[in-house]
Amino acid sequence: MREETRRDIIDAAFDCFATNGYHDTSIADIATRLGIGHGTFYRYFQNKRDIIDHVVDDLFGRVLEALATDNAPAAAETLDDYRAQVGRIADGLTGILYSDPRIPRFLFTGTVGVDAELNKRMFSVLDSANALTAGYLEHGIERGYLRADLDVDHTAQAVMGMLLAGVIACARDAGDRGSADDSGPPEQQRELSIAIQRLMFDGIAR
Template sequence: MEAAYEVFTAHGYEATAISEVAARAGIGQGTVYRYFGSKREILDHVIDFGVEKIMDSVQIAAFFGTSGSIDELLESVRAAAERFYGLIEREPQLLRLFFVEAGAIDDELAQRLLGFEAMAASLVAVELARGVADGWIRSDADPEVLAHTILTLVGPGMVRELLGSSDPRLRERSTTVMLHLLEKALRARRVAS
């Protein structure tokens, strides 16, 4: 799968031939077809492989159940953003495959990618709901809406990366602004006595 991932991210889906995947894997083209019925089926597995790379890189499991305050949550988000940008720096083609090419291939794949966002948002919503229940996130916060909003705040940075603007200072400023907005949206308001 790694060979297919490397070829698809390097050349894009349309420009990739099964023979290139086979050559990269060091196997015959017939062997590829023994396990996969089509190039599109291989792409499904490449997308799964890429999702695993993102989840492993961001270390999503370390994000949940560990925060006991807004400051701890924001630090977790900052660390996750830095790890995500690190992955993109190492593998810039990943964004193009996921967010430009794959969604345009067919409706089924576009829905799978939207499902990935929904899954990530549901995980974030659980952590936000825990913060609301524990009192360190404001009680009127809607964890589900905020979870999708948090993921949306990553969008401008991803667009800049897709356009080739991978400037570490700009990444840092974007992350800082995102964290500032999150803090304002999440921090429990204190009532003056």
């Protein structure tokens, strides 16, 4: 039960799921990619359904870590601070999504449509993200640099939706670019990021 093998299996599974989706990936695929016997898989994971949870765990862990690294968790005290903070988070996410194109692809083909259970979990993650965002907004209201009548919960939901649009765009681009790691400059992503920020802070009206 070498811990390294466990990691390798998670990585291989992540790769397979991102490339072919959960349902079109067989245990044999994962084992073959790793060069191990497919019986070995079952020494590390209960069953096929089991691994996806661990892949998701692992992915979220990596994403959160990456976000935490780039982002001071310090709360913004002014609108400009917040604006900058949002920019940093957006850039951070962009960086993560583009550092490994398999991430957005996996979120699609490896996460959605697998299971009612997993759906629930993903919804719950989204809830957390919403709550986090709502917290930021709440903080902004308290500090006085955001509109007092802001519906924080639903506004947070809307903001997260814009981020999702980014993830989806990445997933599509990743699909177009194939699975290779050739990082085309994330120009599109950056522009979307800017558009989101302007929408939030400047509105669209003249």
